[in-house]
Amino acid sequence: MLDGTIRASTNLEDSEDRIVVGRCVDGDVAAFSVLVRRYTPLMRAYARRMLSGSADVDDIVQDVFVAAWHRLPELREPEKVKSWLMRLVSHRCIDHIRRTGRETGLDGWDAPAEADASPSRVAENNARLRALGEALRSLPEDQRECWVLRELGELSYGEISSELDVPVSTVRGLIARARKSIIVRMEAWR
The missing domain is CATH 1.10.1740.10 (RNA polymerase sigma factor, region 2, helix turn helix motif)
Structure with a gap:
């Protein structure tokens, strides 16, 4: 049995x-x-x-x-x-x-380290993550929520729309503005 x-x-x-x-x-x-x-x-x-x-x-x-x-x-x-x-x-x-x-952000998240990562490369990656966290904190709350749900949560635009009870077009606009702001703020890291 x-x-x-x-x-x-x-x-x-x-x-x-x-x-x-x-x-x-x-x-x-x-x-x-x-x-x-x-x-x-x-x-x-x-x-x-x-x-x-x-x-x-x-x-x-x-x-x-x-x-x-x-x-x-x-x-x-x-x-x-x-x-x-x-x-x-x-x-x-x-x-x-x-x-x-x-606030949502990347403060508690550690990026996986590459097997051959040197201490200087690890420090650089940590600094980049801190900069991204600061860029996220600078976003308006609705943009940050949409960005986190899309990029970290991997939800579709429709799922985010349902989640936040806003139209899909609003979700698209909020994510586009969030991405643009993050790109501008992260320009030094390119």
């Missing part, structure tokens, strides 16, 4: 999202644990970037999974569970930022 349980769990691990979500909607806790294992690392990394190293990252991800368990039956396209979970995390992060007055 134990062998059958292990085999079923392994098969579920390899299943497509739509199948796993269908099992979750039917109340299968093992299927839900597959979603948790599958998407927790991505959700934590995204929340950590949005919240600049806040200690609340794990709490937010856990809250999202609790809400997701209850709201999964509302998901119309189960194959899009990944983007749905990321939107939920994004909503929670934005709510947290608004509630606490924190």
